[in-house]
Every structure is written in structure tokens, then in C-alpha cells.
């Protein structure tokens with residue numbers, strides 16, 4: 297390990313730190329652009345000037361001009377003599393919610409002072425925040441991170457990889473999405489398989505409100521959302537497909553959760569679990585893209601949730617290795633776990649867990 301100050305690396309470190317600050321500030325700028333309709337208005341007005349964009353949005357020209365300069369400086373728009381075009385890639389990712397690369401929803405309101413204060417307190421007490429405690433905005437941004445994939449390939453690719461599942465769902469099966477968040481996956485499944493009954497369960501009141509609004513908009517009568525936790529799976533039995541998408545590492549009591557899953561899945565049923573493709577320790581995880589984001593998300597959200605009860609397991613974003621999951625499922629009496637990875641989802645690994 298080095299102890300001498302290296303002046304070249306010192307400059308690099310200062311630049312890196314400013315890039316982190318730039319990320320914080322530009323997240324707010326992108327949020328403002330989404331919230332004020334600036335991206336959508338610019339997408340529909342190639343060659344806009346600050347004056348025409350201000351007129352189109354009803355906003356103040358001086359503020360719009362500075363916003364245009366900031367997004368052009370960030371490479372999201374091209375600029376020529378006071379005229380601006382959103383790049384085609386920015387249009388796809390920020391203005392088309394149905395595009396497979398859409399990320400606009402990720403830019404909800406930035407992290408608040410309240411969340412930072414509460415997290416600082418957690419470093420002292422050990423007790424973290426539940427997802428719900430962050431507030432209503434968090435379930436939207438959380439859902440947005442996985443929404444494009446859950447809408448486009450969860451049903452036709454991922455679930456279709458489970459032997460016989462497409463036929464079962466087509467004929468009519470009972471599906472439970474536990475830890476369903478804002479309900480994107482459950483809605484996609486209920487839409488694709490009208491003869492199946494889909495129940496989404498999550499302890500977050502905010503998430504269930506968002507999920508219920510999504511279900512109402514979709515007008516589906518085979519989809520229901522309830523507030524609850526893994527403990528409430530005790531009210532259900534003979535579930536054909538139990539889904540758990542990026543939840544286990546957030547749980548204070550993953551062992552109890554896996555046992556509850558075991559009790560509600562039908563003998564011929566499947567528990568299908570997605571979780572982050574972690575390799576365990578920090579050094580093994582170095583190859584993962586956006587690794588600092590993953591550890592940072594863990595502090596603010598995932599590990600925080602997994603520490604939200606006294607003696608929480610605290611797995612966190614990168615804590616559910618294949619080995620940890622194998623131990624949990626074996627202890628709960630599941631007889632087989634088939635691990636699967638998909639090129640379309642480089643971030644997650646999937647486990648097909650069976651009782652018999």
C-alpha cells in the first residue's frame with residue numbers, strides 16, 4: 297500500500313471528486329428538465345433557441361438558456377449558434393418511457409437532507425431506513441431502474457426460460473410478486489396472461505399506492521396489490537410462481553423470508569428470484585460496471601433496509617452471493633436451485649428454486 301503523495305494521482309483524485317460532485321449537480325439539472333417538461337419540449341423542437349423553448353414551455357428565457365447550456369455542456373444536446381437539438385440518444389433515454397434504454401424515471405428528486413441526516417444517524421445507531429421511509433418519490437425512481445427490462449423482456453425471455461411456465465401462465469396460474477415495489481413486473485405479467493391471477497405484495501405504502509395506480513391505469517381485473525411482507529405469505533398457499541426481484545439483499549431477516557417462500561409455493565411450483573450478480577467481496581466485484589454506484593446505493597437504500605430492524609442481516613446490494621443463497625434455500629428445505637444469467641440483464645443473476 298502506498299504512503300507517499302503522488303502529485304499526478306493527486307490531480308486525478310481531485311478530478312474524480314469533482315466528477316462525483318458534477319454527477320450530483322447534473323442529476324438535479326436532469327431532474328429539473330424532466331419535471332419542467334424541457335426535455336420533451338426540446339425533443340419536439342429541433343433547432344430550438346432559448347426563446348422558442350421558453351415560449352413552448354411557458355418558462356423564463358434566462359433560466360431556460362442556462363439549462364440548455366448545461367445539458368449541451370454535458371453532451372445531451374448539440375449546439376450550433378444558439379440553436380439546440382437533443383441528441384437522438386438523449387431523446388431515446390429521457391423522452392421515450394417505452395424505449396428499452398429509458399432511464400428518465402431514475403432522475404426523480406435528488407436525495408434529500410432528511411435522508412442524509414437519517415443515514416448519518418444510522419451510522420451511529422446501526423438502524424437503517426426502510427424503502428418506505430425515504431418517501432413517495434423513491435419507489436418511482438427505484439422502479440424506473442428496472443422498468444425497461446421488466447416491461448420488455450421479463451415475460452418473453454426470463455419467465456419463458458422456466459420449463460413449462462409460459463404454458464402454465466397462459467392456461468391460468470397463481471402468481472405472487474413479493475417485494476413488488478411500484479408493480480411494474482406484476483403489471484407486465486398480468487397483462488401478458490389474462491387467465492392468471494397476479495398478486496403484488498410490498499410493505500411500502502408508497503410503493504403499493506403507485507402500483508395500484510398503475511393497475512387502475514392498465515384496467516386489469518386479474519391483478520391485485522396489497523401491503524405486506526414475506527411474513528404475510530403465510531396467508532397464501534399453492535402459489536405456482538412466486539417472484540422476488542431484487543429484494544432478498546434488502547431484507548433484515550432473509551432466513552425467515554426464504555422459509556416463508558418455501559411454505560407458500562406449490563409442490564410443482566417455482567420460486568423465481570433475481571438479485572444482483574455479486575461475486576462477494578470488494579476485490580472480486582471490481583469488474584462490475586458502476587461499482588461505486590452499487591455500494592453507494594447500498595448505504596443509502598439496500599443495506600439500510602437490510603439493517604432497518606435490530607440485528608438486521610445487512611446483506612446490502614452486493615451481499616447475496618450464490619453461496620449465501622444456496623445456504624438459505626437449503627436451510628429452508630428447497631431441494632433445487634438452478635442459477636441462470638442472461639446477456640440482456642448484465643446486472644442480475646436469476647435463481648429458479650423448486651420444492652421437489
Ligand SMILES: C[S@@+](CC[C@H](N)C(=O)[O-])C[C@H]1O[C@@H](n2cnc3c(N)ncnc32)[C@H](O)[C@@H]1O
Pocket residue numbers: 427428438439442474475476477478481497498499500503524525526527540541542543546547601
Ligand atoms: C429494490 S426494491 C425492488 C422492487 C421491485 N421488486 C422491483 O424490481 O422494482 C426492494 C423492495 O423490497 C421491499 N421490501 C423490503 N422489506 C420487505 C419485506 N420484509 N417483505 C417484502 N418486501 C420487502 C421494499 O419495500 C422494496 O419495494
